[in-house]
Amino acid sequence: FNRVSLGVQSFDNQLLECSGRAHRRDDIFDAVRMLKEEGIDNFSIDLISGLPGLCLAGWTETLQEAVSLNPSHISCYDLQVEESTPFHKWFGSTNEVDEDTSIAPKISTRNNLGILP
Numbered sequence: 001f002n003r004v005s006l007g008v009q010s011f012d013n014q015l016l017e018c019s020g021r022a023h024r025r026d027d028i029f030d031a032v033r034m035l036k037e038e039g040i041d042n043f044s045i046d047l048i049s050g051l052p053g054l055c056l057a058g059w060t061e062t063l064q065e066a067v068s069l070n071p072s073h074i075s076c077y078d079l080q081v082e083e084s085t086p087f088h089k090w091f092g093s094t095n096e097v098d099e100d101t102s103i104a105p106k107i108s109t110r111n112n113l114g115i116l117p
Helices: 013-018 025-037 056-068 086-091 099-113
Strands: 004-009 043-049 073-078
Touching: 004 025, 043 056, 056 073, 056 099, 073 099
Parallel strands: 004 043, 043 073
Antiparallel strands: none
16 A cells, blocks of 8 residues: 545534444544554545534634644545435435535635645
8 A cells, every 4th residue: 555544523522422323533644653663654644525513613623623634635525425424414415515615615625734725
């Protein structure tokens, strides 16, 4: 392999728990520490915007924490509601993304990660 990908999703313990994730915030930092101790610096972090209860300030903090870990790559995905997930229980079968609530995280992502629109 040439890169380890960490499905972080969020650094917020409450959001992680509500999302059905098995890991918590401290686990993320432990995983990165272990990777670096083993000489693995080529790792990526996957994040999800649009999680229920994730405000713009929380998303911005998530981006900043991800950057602080110095990954070689950060992937940001919009929440996609799939059957048999906790999100499906909350939202039903809709996969519609509200443009008003999805544009602000995109702008924050661009500003915090220094990427082009």
